[in-house]
Amino acid sequence: xxxxxxxxxxxxxxxxxxxxxxxxxxxxxxxxxxxxVGGEDYALADQITGEVVRFLTARKLPGxxxxxxxxxxxxEKVLIERGHARTAKAYILYRASRTRxxxxxxxLMDVVRDILLEDSKAEAGEKNRQSPAEKMHHIALAASKKxxxxxxxxxxxxxxxxxxxxxxxxxxxxxxxLDSLQLDLYPLLLIGCGITKRTVSVDFLEKMLTVLLIIxxxxxxxxxxxxxxxxxxxxxxxxxxxxxxxxxxxxxxxIKTLLNYLQAPNGFGEGFxxxxxxxxxxxxxEGLAVSHMILTCLAEKALPPHNKPPxxxxxxxxxxxxxADPGYPLxxxxxxASLRGANLAICLLDSSVKYPAEQEFGxxxxxxxxxxxxxxxxxxxxRGNIASLTINLPRLAILSENEELFFIELDxxxxxxxxxxxxxxxxxxxxxxxxxxxxMGSHLYRGSENLALEDSVKExxxxxxxxxxxxxxxxxxxxxxxxQNGLKEDPKGLHLLILEHMARRVNSFSEEYDLxxxxxxxxxxxxxxxxxxxxxxEFGVIxxxxxxxxxxxxxxxxxxxxxxxxxxxxxxxxxxxCKAGYSSKxxxxxxxxxxAMISFIERLSAAGIKFIHPTGGRDTYFx
Numbered sequence: 001x002x003x004x005x006x007x008x009x010x011x012x013x014x015x016x017x018x019x020x021x022x023x024x025x026x027x028x029x030x031x032x033x034x035x036x037v038g039g040e041d042y043a044l045a046d047q048i049t050g051e052v053v054r055f056l057t058a059r060k061l062p063g064x065x066x067x068x069x070x071x072x073x074x075x076e077k078v079l080i081e082r083g084h085a086r087t088a089k090a091y092i093l094y095r096a097s098r099t100r101x102x103x104x105x106x107x108l109m110d111v112v113r114d115i116l117l118e119d120s121k122a123e124a125g126e127k128n129r130q131s132p133a134e135k136m137h138h139i140a141l142a143a144s145k146k147x148x149x150x151x152x153x154x155x156x157x158x159x160x161x162x163x164x165x166x167x168x169x170x171x172x173x174x175x176x177x178l179d180s181l182q183l184d185l186y187p188l189l190l191i192g193c194g195i196t197k198r199t200v201s202v203d204f205l206e207k208m209l210t211v212l213l214i215i216x217x218x219x220x221x222x223x224x225x226x227x228x229x230x231x232x233x234x235x236x237x238x239x240x241x242x243x244x245x246x247x248x249x250x251x252x253x254x255i256k257t258l259l260n261y262l263q264a265p266n267g268f269g270e271g272f273x274x275x276x277x278x279x280x281x282x283x284x285x286e287g288l289a290v291s292h293m294i295l296t297c298l299a300e301k302a303l304p305p306h307n308k309p310p311x312x313x314x315x316x317x318x319x320x321x322x323x324a325d326p327g328y329p330l331x332x333x334x335x336x337a338s339l340r341g342a343n344l345a346i347c348l349l350d351s352s353v354k355y356p357a358e359q360e361f362g363x364x365x366x367x368x369x370x371x372x373x374x375x376x377x378x379x380x381x382x383r384g385n386i387a388s389l390t391i392n393l394p395r396l397a398i399l400s401e402n403e404e405l406f407f408i409e410l411d412x413x414x415x416x417x418x419x420x421x422x423x424x425x426x427x428x429x430x431x432x433x434x435x436x437x438x439x440m441g442s443h444l445y446r447g448s449e450n451l452a453l454e455d456s457v458k459e460x461x462x463x464x465x466x467x468x469x470x471x472x473x474x475x476x477x478x479x480x481x482x483x484q485n486g487l488k489e490d491p492k493g494l495h496l497l498i499l500e501h502m503a504r505r506v507n508s509f510s511e512e513y514d515l516x517x518x519x520x521x522x523x524x525x526x527x528x529x530x531x532x533x534x535x536x537x538e539f540g541v542i543x544x545x546x547x548x549x550x551x552x553x554x555x556x557x558x559x560x561x562x563x564x565x566x567x568x569x570x571x572x573x574x575x576x577x578c579k580a581g582y583s584s585k586x587x588x589x590x591x592x593x594x595x596a597m598i599s600f601i602e603r604l605s606a607a608g609i610k611f612i613h614p615t616g617g618r619d620t621y622f623x
């Protein structure tokens with residue numbers, strides 16, 4: 001046996017530990033590499049182990065303990081010198097794979113340590129202390145992300161995500177679920193409450209409890225936002241079915257309780273329930289009363305603070321936008337709520353930008369929308385966003401350095417981005433209907449009506465949308481124009497060329513693959529911050545680009561801005577080219593008169609701006 005050659009009994013591990021030396025482990029590793037290339041001679045592997053030991057013995061002074069790396073280097077050397085080049089290559093590849101696994105495990109352990117020790121490291125008042133459940137949830141998400149990056153995603157895509165060229169949204173849920181859904185709530189309430197067309201009078205409290213149950217069950221099947229469109233219409237119908245006055249104090253209390261529940265922490269480290277409410281278009285007595293209840297709660301700050309706008313007020317001529325419209329007082333109340341810092345987005349349905357079946361578009365709280373559909377009827381109801389990805393335009397501009405190369409590299413990055421979306425689509429088609437038991441199993445998602453529990457969800461996924469987002473259009477334009485003020489130093493209209501190019505390429509991808517792939521400018525602030533941090537670390541501080549907290553696509557809009565007309569034109573182009581939505585940030589200063597605020601909104605609508613997040617002051621921008 002080769003074991004007779006051993007003169008040292010211990011080795012040093014990578015972490016510094018001293019452990020007993022086992023020659024059999026070397027032999028097994030050599031034999032595994034040999035088998036990978038067709039070898040079956042275990043005795044030869046044992047002989048090579050003996051040569052490795054003799055080689056190390058000749059190099060080491062008596063009593064000096066060899067390290068694991070030295071042993072592995074010796075194995076490679078002996079294999080090559082003995083003429084086993086193919087086996088040596090297999091051994092090197094095996095060694096490299098083990099190194100990657102160790103590094104991934106080490107990185108994950110660093111993340112786990114940071115999460116567990118976060119409370120003690122955080123400065124006073126900087127961050128709320130996390131509960132044990134929240135910490136465990138964050139650890140699970142970190143482990144899931146590492147797994148997908150190291151084992152499932154194509155290497156080029158994983159590398160681009162880690163470098164910051166792109167960002168994969170909801171990465172921790174890559175193969176498990178969809179992003180979001182526009183829920184058709186009312187039919188579910190009829191079924192859930194046991195209501196038929198002949199028996200519609202059921203206690204309103206029971207209906208509210210059913211709404212809460214539906215929301216919670218949907219969240220079990222989704223990684224992102226659940227949207228409740230036409231909330232005032234639905235609640236108005238329920239009030240009419242109960243036969244009570246729409247402003248009944250008990251009904252108002254129950255709706256307020258529901259809204260409080262939607263803004264309560266979910267207990268799993270994600271802050272709040274990711275659920276939005278769209279309202280404002282119902283002109284029935286009951287529907288108007290429901291909208292008034294919501295806006296009153298917002299204006300009086302009777303709801304807990306939220307980290308993003310979970311309420312969307314739908315603004316439309318003939319309904320609530322003009323003085324003679326039945327819902328005009330609600331519009332005024334919505335503006336007052338915004339001035340008081342309410343997290344309320346406004347959707348401008350009468351924008352000069354028109355799309356087919358515009359009234360059927362489904363909007364989410366960040367401005368993302370679902371509308372066009374290559375695989376069926378247009379409209380957002382019972383459809384959602386399957387997956388999203390954001391590309392980093394400033395990084396691309398910095399690496400390209402000039403306009404010509406930028407567009408060449410932009411094409412490459414867009415193609416890589418759509419590869420990622422298609423890869424995720426294919427991965428998700430492996431899911432069966434029973435893997436999403438409520439969203440698909442109860443046929444809430446369009447296209448799932450005829451699916452059995454064992455069927456693939458592919459037929460339903462084809463009804464959904466995949467969004468290719470972009471971040472930092474202004475900073476990229478500024479860098480390529482060699483200016484520091486974005487569009488003011490963009491005489492060639494470079495921002496428009498970039499928008500047109502991205503929109504054209506994304507449309508061609510949608511046609512090429514016959515799937516709903518759309519361009520979107522709505523990007524979460526956390527992604528915009530991540531891109532800046534990574535670019536600043538690699539390229540340093542670049543004036544007009546990395547010298548800020550986050551990247552922007554558009555401008556901050558407020559009435560007194562002397563450059564407002566120029567900025568409105570640019571924002572309108574963003575809304576026009578982003579078929580999957582974009583949200584403009586606006587400031588409504590408390591000193592403005594109501595007529596001035598309404599005139600300002602009119603200008604936004606005339607410019608083609610379709611979705612805004614108004615706030616009452618600069619401090620709440622990008623909250």
